[in-house]
Amino acid sequence: ATVMLCGWRAAGAKLRWDVSVRGLRSMTTLPEQQQPQEPHRPGPSWMKNSGRERLVVLGSGWAAYRIIRDIDIEKYDLTVVSPRNHFLFTPLLPSTTVGTLEFRGIIEPIRTARSRLNYVQFSCTEIDEEKQQIFCESFYDHGETKIKENIKLRYDKLVIAVGAQSGTFGVEGVEDHCYFLKQLSDARLIRNRILECFERASSPRVSDEKKRQILSFAVVGGGPTSIEFAASLHDFCAKDVVKWYPELYPFVSITVVEAGPKVLSAFEDSLSQYCQKQYKKQNIEIRTNISVKKVNEDSMELSDGSILPFGCGVWSAGNTPVPLLTSLPFEKQGGRLVVDEYLRVGGRTNIFSAGDCCVVKDNVLPPTAQVAEQQGKTIAKNLNSSSISPSVVPPMRRFKFHYRGMFAYTGEFSALLDSPFGTTKGFISWLLYVGTYLTKLVSIRNKIMIPMYWFKSFVFGRDISKF
Ligand SMILES: Cc1cc2nc3c(=O)[nH]c(=O)nc-3n(C[C@H](O)[C@H](O)[C@H](O)COP(=O)(O)OP(=O)(O)OC[C@H]3O[C@@H](n4cnc5c(N)ncnc54)[C@H](O)[C@@H]3O)c2cc1C
Incomplete structure (x- = not known):
């Protein structure tokens, strides 16, 4: 297959293809890449100069979907970054493997989750905390060709809800x-x-x-x-x-x-x-x-x-952390981000995490949809009640898990x-x-x-x- 490289990583990048029995698994760039000059202001025209805070949510799973649906859109310009453009109702996934249910019956497109939402089909690869921006990459299918693109996005508040991936625990084959x-x-x-x-x-x-x-x-x-x-x-x-x-x-x-x-x-x-x-x-x-x-x-x-x-x-x-987490400089437990009772990462006031990718300090919960969803709900409530002015600090809601x-x-x-x-x-x-x-x-x-x-x-x- 031909490979076209678009965007800021085009210069001099060579590609290595990892091929396995399942076919093409992944594509990675090898040498040093050029950095993009200007970060993108996320969002369509109605978001530009809106004056609202930029909330970037990484992921489109249980935790992220709850936040997307609950967040006050009058308060935030919401951008969702995820390689998967739909929410997946995981409890019914096994039924689709044999055709009891059909695939499209258990997914919801992210773009239709609510109005005034900006979605980009990218994976976050790096977070630059100092400049409050994230680096993302994507591989777009274009017939026989795959197009690789990279972007940078700025945020005022960031939620990391990237879930986990299946773990092989080093077993060969x-x-x-x-x-x-x-x-x-x-x-x-x-x-x-x-x-x-x-x-x-x-x-x-x-x-x-x-x-x-x-x-x-x-x-x-x-x-x-x-x-x-x-x-x-x-x-x-x-x-x-x-x-x-x-x-x-x-x-x-x-x-x-x-x-x-x-x-x-x-x-x-x-x-x-x-x-x-x-x-x-x-x-x-x-x-x-x-x-x-x-x-x-x-x-x-x-x-x-x-x-x-x-x-x-x-x-x-079992699960293992997604690659993004290994690159993050925050405290981790078993590869998952450690968050406090307000689900803040490393005590930061503008970075939160929810779901399978995080663990609440001194309160380890199983990686389930109900934990992820309830954490998403708490984050949305806290973000909705937070103030843009640093001098006003409204009371935050602690995360408390209710086993259903x-x-x-x-x-x-x-x-x-x-x-x-x-x-x-x-x-x-x-x-x-x-x-x-x-x-x-x-x-x-x-x-x-x-x-x-x-x-x-x-x-x-x-x-x-x-x-
Ligand atoms: C088959 C199956 C059945 C299950 N049944 C149940 C059940 O009955 N009850 C229950 O409570 N739990 C169940 N679970 C567990 C539950 O699905 C998970 O705990 C839940 O999905 C975790 O939600 P999450 O939001 O943390 O992550 P996920 O729902 O896994 O979502 C993670 C999201 O992050 C995105 N992402 C990954 N990497 C990046 C990146 N670098 N940048 C941006 N986005 C990224 C992914 O594309 C995805 O959209 C089941 C799981 C499976 C697989």
């Missing part, structure tokens, strides 16, 4: 041979891979032994994401594979590998045990106290010396609910799961689409076309 389940693009890859496995296994040239390997699905990690993915895959096999690939169904196996002593360790013990029992009935094998040592093209080497063959491996074993409970879908219209009011499991929990997520989905469009997709999958089955 994960990046090359496993799929992550974090973004919508990951779910699309997994869905195509699953269908490819069934089409490949149905070839008359494939032996029974090979069929068994191709139709072996290995899921690494025993958290809610892995459990829900395994459950969704089971539903797909039990309802659709049985119908459309009946001769292949006996060859299917699903295995969940967890390094700890139990799956769903954040849930109440009885719920974790219920999940194990339910999976036994569904023929999903759970292997606890076992870690993955190495991933090969079609097998995993496990810590007990055994080999787990697979046709599709999904890795969801958590769900895990365990397949066959059954779910687990661990809440402050107690625990439930089975069909009733599934009804609560459906009801809760329907009320949480942001747009009316998706509130209408999601029940329609559920109905469509239930009545007509899932779509098995691969494209």
Whole structure:
């Protein structure tokens, strides 16, 4: 592919392409680059000389989206910087990997989140605190060509809500041979891979032994994401594979590998045990106290010396910080930014952080959507009530987490609910799961689409076309 370099980094930059089995992964510039002369004043014409403070939000996930929706637009010129131009409703992501739900039903475009919002599809790479500006880069698709651009943006107030990325924890072969389940693009890859496995296994040239390997699905990690993915895959096999690939169904196996002593360790013990029992009935094998040592093209080497063959491996074993965080000169804990009770970074009054990329000092919370959303809400409230005059300091709201409970879908219209009011499991929990997520989905469009997709999958089955 040809590469055009635009913007201030054009001069003399050479490119290195990192290619892996999944295709093109990343593109980086090697030598020193020229610096841009003038930082951009962010925003369209109505923002220019508005006199309002410039609020720049990094990210378009749970924390950022809450801020975008709650911020007082009369007070701030809001610019959102994120490589992803949509908000993703992550709890329903596993359902899209098998076609129970369609991809567009669980996303919301950032630009339509509210009026008078300026969005730029860039990743922040550096923060210059002294000059109150950020450096950003982007790779735009232009047919066969990729265009690299860099910009600088000024801010008065900055919110870092860049989330986290899937961690491989140094296990060899994960990046090359496993799929992550974090973004919508990951779910699309997994869905195509699953269908490819069934089409490949149905070839008359494939032996029974090979069929068994191709139709072996290995899921690494025993958290809610892995459990829900395994459950969704089971539903797909039990309802659709049985119908459309009946001769292949006996060859299917699903295995969940967890390094700890139990799956769903954040849930109440009885719920974790219920999940194990339910999976036994569904023929999903759970292997606890076992870690993955190495991933090969079609097998995993496990810590007990055994080999787990697979046709599709999904890795969801935890998070690791995004590259931006490593370059920031602030205090960190486990790679995450340490924030105070007002969610300020390093005691600064104009830099805040929320969500998976930060940790509140002396109050470590799990990296979940509800923590991220509540933190976003606190930041928006504090920013809305803050004064532009340094002599007036209005009281700030401390962040206090309110645990609202958590769900895990365990397949066959059954779910687990661990809440402050107690625990439930089975069909009733599934009804609560459906009801809760329907009320949480942001747009009316998706509130209408999601029940329609559920109905469509239930009545007509899932779509098995691969494209
Ligand atoms: C499959 C799945 C299911 C889940 N289910 C649940 C659930 O049921 N309940 C629950 O509470 N939690 C759940 N979670 C966890 C939850 O999604 C995360 O905790 C939550 O997304 C964290 O929100 P965030 O805003 O910190 O980050 P994210 O939502 O991850 O958003 C980060 C944003 O930052 C952007 N970004 C990254 N780098 C940069 C950069 N350099 N510059 C600018 N922008 C950048 C990204 O593009 C993204 O838009 C689930 C997660 C997954 C993956």
